[in-house]
Amino acid sequence: MTTTAAMQSTATPRATVKEWTGLAVLAIPCILYSMDLTVLNLAVPKLTADLGPSAVELLWIVDIYGFVLAGALLPMGVLGDRVGRRRLLMIGAAAFGLASIVAAFSTTVWMLIAARALLGLAAATLAPSTLSLVTNMFRDPAQRTFAIGVWIASFSSGAAIGPVLGGVVLEYYWWGAVFLLNVPIMVLLLAVGPWLLPEAREADAPWPDFVSAALSIVAVLSLVYGIKLFAHSGPSLAVGAALVVGVLVAALFVRRQKRLADPLIDLALFRRPAFSTALTVNIFGFFIAFGSFLLIAQYLQLALGLSPLEAGLWSAPSGIAFVTGALLTPPMTRLVSPPRLVALALTVAAGGFLMLGIGDDPDLARVVAGYVIFSFGLAPVFTLTTDLIVSAAPPERAGSAAGIAETSTELGGALGIALLGSLASALYRLDLKSSIQGVVSDTALAEAGEALGRVSSLAAELPTAQGAALVAAAQSAFGNGFQMAALASAAIALGTAAATFLVIGRQSTPGGGPFDAPIASR
Known part of the structure; x- marks a missing residue:
């Protein structure tokens, strides 16, 4: 008793x-x-x-x-x-x-x-x-x-x-x-x-350390602004200044972390190959995911003519696929080691992006199918890379590693929106200019090149034939930009899959190291 x-x-x-x-x-x-x-x-x-x-x-x-x-x-x-x-x-x-x-x-x-x-x-x-x-x-x-x-x-x-x-x-x-x-x-x-x-x-x-926090934000915003400005208007003094400021502030951030007793980020973690590679995989995974989410939402409405409600409903299957992929991840790790499962999942995601990027402009069925496939493929990536990041860090650094993983998630997603969006926008403007220049005025062409969302109102102000030609050219140009962004995402997914298999996979141990054990057993 x-x-x-x-x-x-x-x-x-x-x-x-x-x-x-x-x-x-x-x-x-x-x-x-x-x-x-x-x-x-x-x-x-x-x-x-x-x-x-x-x-x-x-x-x-x-x-x-x-x-x-x-x-x-x-x-x-x-x-x-x-x-x-x-x-x-x-x-x-x-x-x-x-x-x-x-x-x-x-x-x-x-x-x-x-x-x-x-x-x-x-x-x-x-x-x-x-x-x-x-x-x-x-x-x-x-x-x-x-x-x-x-x-x-x-x-x-x-x-x-x-x-x-x-x-x-x-x-x-x-x-x-x-x-x-x-x-x-x-x-x-x-x-x-x-x-x-x-x-x-x-x-x-x-x-x-709020100074470190301010430095990290300034560095990221300066670098991305420079990249976006370059994609929009080409090389310029402003582009160079933004990129230089971003690099210098990033260097100051790293230097400060080395000197602080309690740094915002423990740089020693990045010297672990498994940790840094898993972190990179996580960033690239969210890069292609969130960049594609934005472009698909615009493509459904502006190129395929769906209402916001219809576009939202046709996006729902991808959400279901994502949740399904996440729930199936633990049992799948009992059959395949986590790094190999990440590589396999990224390959599946690449197949979804290729479905969107190859051939003629995708219709609704292809968009939904590709969206579902790459969402299902990316779900295990996001689940496992976070787990791998924490597992790669020593126990006393697990909390710091988890914070870095969460930051990489948001940073990767935001970069994807910025850079894939900039790529699609730049290609849209180039394609639109080459196909419609001389048919409409330079002023109308410049305004239409700023965003596909403005084309309908511009077309209504033009003669019927010119307006119809502008709408058709703009939709085709946006479709081409969308497909090139999808192909870029497929290439990133495949390259990341190869890196995962070659780099993280080699850190696994035959005796059941931190990357071979199923998640449920850790």
């Missing part, structure tokens, strides 16, 4: 109804976190017609959220340890709701860009805070594993729900309404969070 009582007193406490209800509350901001990376894609045509952004400004509207989010994740995670994870989550939720209102009612392009940047900064508080709270609320190992599974699934659900929900809203309301979806949900979180979520903080946790 004494032994039994002692065992009961030292047993790990199991979660109660309060903790499970709190988990449901925590899933809400996670869904919004990823939903805001995709929900805007369907609103691009309406937004373009209303605010009239240039091609470069449009890319900033779409991807500034992901860039600021990526740069702020690490310092926000450290800040949560210091000030309290629940407190930071509540502050972030309030800021996210307010920024959503500003974005919804933006009247200028740069007002919307600023609002999206604030949304990214607020969203950076959500992922580290919610994961830290989950691990504190669920002490029992089995319950914690399931709870973290729900936490991960909520991000996938947000990415799948975003296009469908955005399509429904855009069918009846203006483009800004997609941002107002965030407000009531954040109000709910603020109302029930203090009652259901415990506070968790580390009294001796260091303050984040």
Whole structure:
């Protein structure tokens, strides 16, 4: 009896109804976190017609959220340890709701860009805070594993729900309404969070190095701006200045990390080949995924003529394929080692991109099929690379490695939107100019070259024959740019698959090293 009582007193406490209800509350901001990376894609045509952004400004509207989010994740995670994870989550939720209102009612392009940047900064508080709270609320190992599974699934659900929900809203309301979806949900979180979520903080946790955080954001934004500007207007003094600033600031960031006692990023982790390669695979995976999500959303509406609701509904099968691929990953690792499964999955994803990029402009059936195939293929990649990154790091650096993995996810996605979008835009303008120059005025050609979303209104102002020729040429040009971006994605997927197999695979050990063990056994 004494032994039994002692065992009961030292047993790990199991979660109660309060903790499970709190988990449901925590899933809400996670869904919004990823939903805001995709929900805007369907609103691009309406937004373009209303605010009239240039091609470069449009890319900033779409991807500034992901860039600021990526740069702020690490310092926000450290800040949560210091000030309290629940407190930071509540502050972030309030800021996210307010920024959503500003974005919804933006009247200028740069007002919307600023609002999206604030949304990214607020969203950076959500992922580290919610994961830290989950691990504190669920002490029992089995319950914690399931709870973290729900936490991960909520991000996938947000990415799948975003296009469908955005399509429904855009069918009846203006483009800004997609941002107002965030407000009531954040109000709910603020109302029930203090009652259901415990506070968790580390009294001796260091303050984040905000200088390092600022340097990382400046470096990323400068480099990407230079690349986007080059894709839009070719080489120039501004392009060179932006790239030089980005490289110099990145060098200062690395130098600072080497000198700090508590660096924002532990650079020693990058000297591990398995860690750095898995991180690279994760970045490239999200690069081709999110860049393609944006282009497909535009292609469905602007080239195939679907309404936002129809485009959202036809995007749903890809979300289902993604969730299915993620759920099948653990049993698949019992048959194939993780690095080989990553390589195989990337090859499958490449097949989906090739389906979109080869042949004539793809019709609806081909777009949906290719979308489903590459989504199914990329799901195991995202699941396994995160696991491989953490496994490659020593136990005392697992938390830092997990933070780097989350940052690489957002950075890869934002870069994909920027660079694949820039590639498609540049090819669209070149193709449009070569096919329609002389048929319409240079002014109309220049305006049409800024974005396909402007072509319909321009065509309505031209004589019937010229307008029809402009629309046909613009749709064909966009289709060509879309297909070249798909082929680039296929090449990246295949190249990354080869690197995964050759580099990460060689780090596996025949005796069952960290990359050969099934996920469920770790």
